[in-house]
Amino acid sequence: MTTTPASEPSAITPRLRVAPSPTGDPHVGTAYMALFNLAFVRKHGGRFVLRVEDTDRARFREDSEAQLFDTLDWLGLNWDEGPDVGGPYAPYRQSERLDTYAPYIERLIESGHAYYCWCSSERLRELRAEQERSKSPVTGYDRLCHGMTKEQRAELPGFSETPVVRMLIPDDVPLEFDDLIRGRLKAPRPDDQVIRKADGFPTYHMAVVVDDHEMGITHVVRGEEWISSTPKHLLLYRWLGLPEPKFAHMPLLRNANKSKISKRKNPEARLTWFREQGYLPEALVNFLALLGYPPIVETDENGERTEREVFSFREFSEGFEWSKINPVGPIFDLTKLDWLNGVYIRELPVNELAARLLPHLIDEGAVPPNPTMAELARLESVTALIQPRLTHLTKAGALVAPFYVPDDAVPVDEDARAQLKDDAPQVVDAAIEALEGVSTAPGDVFGEGRGWTHENIEAALRSALVEGKGLKPKFAFGPVRTAISGKKVSPPLFESMQILGRDATLTRLKTFRASL
CATH class of the missing domain: 1.10.10.350 (Arc Repressor Mutant, subunit A)
Known part of the structure; x- marks a missing residue:
């Protein structure tokens, strides 16, 4: 259920974060979340934190973090604290914070809010399959290990030597909470979530709560797919006696068929794709803002109200309000992005556009690798010719190349x-x-x-x-x-x-x- 969105606190300095996982090419959704976090932070003079959540070692990719830094920097979505710039709450990689989580998990075990589970992965698969076969109204873990010692559990089938740690979800778990975008929300009842894996790494649910607390995060802004996890996180805050942040769940980016945009099926889900295709970063930032936010409304001298879709990050940030965000999942319309990109290209000074074109032209072989001053001067002249009809930086190669071939x-x-x-x-x-x-x-x-x-x-x-x-x-x-x-x-x-x-x-x- 949804009511009026919660009010926006202003008494404390906001600290917001984006926390991607380095499991491949950065997702465009990371930039989307970073943009809205950063807009609120800059409006209120707060701090924006980049935290790398790399506890999923099975999917970890070495080059992903560098790509993340590079693409967000390219977009101008700059962070105040992070793995590469440091800050008062370092380290900012979860894999370097393992000692931080252990005391919190032990406190939960000692207080009876968490317990060890020795069930093997095979038993858990069989349990899920049986629940599906029987169409059981109760799904999730069956608490076989709760209240048992290791020795007692070892006498039963499906035992694993290395346990995980699970939350003990109470019957009266609070399921409602306030959301800055959606108002009062109710989430489904969670099961006994694993908070520490067998490899000793905390799961997302445990690590995110501890890190957000330790780093002083005041607002948690994330995709709507995490709505169902919020009761678990609020339980952890309350069990540990920690202050709760405000929550804002952004609408998911969707394809024309309403499916979630994914890197596996959509090349444009990769954040690096936009640079490869010759989009300007300011056009992409403007586009991402429009996906969740209305155009800027202006009033002329006659009192007529008009909407303006082309705006800078600064304009976006100055007027930012959570209540203006449309909670309905926006359609990722590349036609609109192409139009915006053309608008921004035409507005660039010729010399700046030529400078942005140059790396693409050299990569394509349209311009010599080390152009002379005369060749650079010619490029500016050619750029002025093609600028009115150019929609992507990568479309310039075929138009420019003939000017650099032997006569x-x-x-x-x-x-x-x-x-x-x-x-x-x-x-x-x-x-x-x-x-x-x-x-x-x-x-x-x-x-x-x-x-x-x-x-x-x-x-x-x-x-x-x-x-x-x-x-x-x-x-x-x-x-x-x-x-x-x-x-x-x-x-x-x-x-x-x-x-x-x-x-x-x-x-x-x-x-x-x-x-x-």
């Missing part, structure tokens, strides 16, 4: 050559003759200096091909475009020829003419 060896795509008409040789001959009359002398207007500008280039070619030969522009400029870029589609033709320069342009035309 006498421009590769020509088959589809570009296939579109040529029988008169292509004559068209190219006329283009060469017309452009040889355009000099490199200063001058911006055709007929006044005939300088090598895109205006003069266009005027010369239109005069020779459209007016002189009576060709439609499509057929007049198609062979020229193919000669210059080797492509059926290219950046604006006349501006491209201006960037290449007179000599390079004529060399390309003459080389192409010789191949016809």
Whole structure:
């Protein structure tokens, strides 16, 4: 059940955290959670903590932590405390905090709130299978080990030498709690949760409570899949006499079919995928905010209210309220992200966009690995041409590459050559003759200096091909475009020829003419 969301405390300095597990490529949900945590922290002058929950050693991956740091930093979701920057509550890796958990677990055992369980994994599997077969209304662990000594339990089947430790869930366990987003919630009754595994590592449920307490976490923000675990966590807080944090359960990111977005089925679930695909970090941050939060509402001078979907992290944080979050799982719409990415690309200064493009272009081989100053200057000019139509940084390679190939060896795509008409040789001959009359002398207007500008280039070619030969522009400029870029589609033709320069342009035309 849900009622009015709980109020937001302001008397204490907020301390929030994101606590991913290094079990593979970072999930986009980690950035989603980090974003909302960080927005609240920055608004209220609090502290944002990055904690690595690496107690799942079976799925642990060595390179995952570095990827996590790198991708969150790329997004600008910077933390105040963490494994790499330290802080007053170090260490920030759970595997380095094992001594921290032991006393808490012992206190629970001594107080009767937890007990040892020696049941083997085989017995537990059989128990679950039997409960499913019989459609038993009671599921979960059957408490066979509760109240037994090791010796007593060893006399029964399904014994394991190394025990786990389980919570003893009382019959009257409180199941309701307040949520900052969803109001008053009720979760299902939990079973006797394992809090220490046979390998000595605490489970998530134990470690998260201890770590959040020891690190002074005031608000626990996590996905809605953890709603069912909250009664267990609240029990641990109460049994141990620890202050309880506030809880906020975010809606899960979903596919169009309403299924949960997963790394196994969705490449876009991997946080590294967005950089690989050429998205700008600020566009992705804006997109993730919109997944759980409404657009910014503005009022103009006439009193008209409008919604604005493009906003910065700072704007998002300044107006942040838990009550504005939509608890319904948002659809992960990449079309919206593509649109946002295009908006942010077009708003970048040309020199900054060129700098962001450069690593992608070098990786693709579109630009030399160590470009000269002249080659970098050319890149800025080309960037200005392609910026209006660019939606992803990775889409620039095919448009930029022709500007960096030898002028006498421009590769020509088959589809570009296939579109040529029988008169292509004559068209190219006329283009060469017309452009040889355009000099490199200063001058911006055709007929006044005939300088090598895109205006003069266009005027010369239109005069020779459209007016002189009576060709439609499509057929007049198609062979020229193919000669210059080797492509059926290219950046604006006349501006491209201006960037290449007179000599390079004529060399390309003459080389192409010789191949016809």
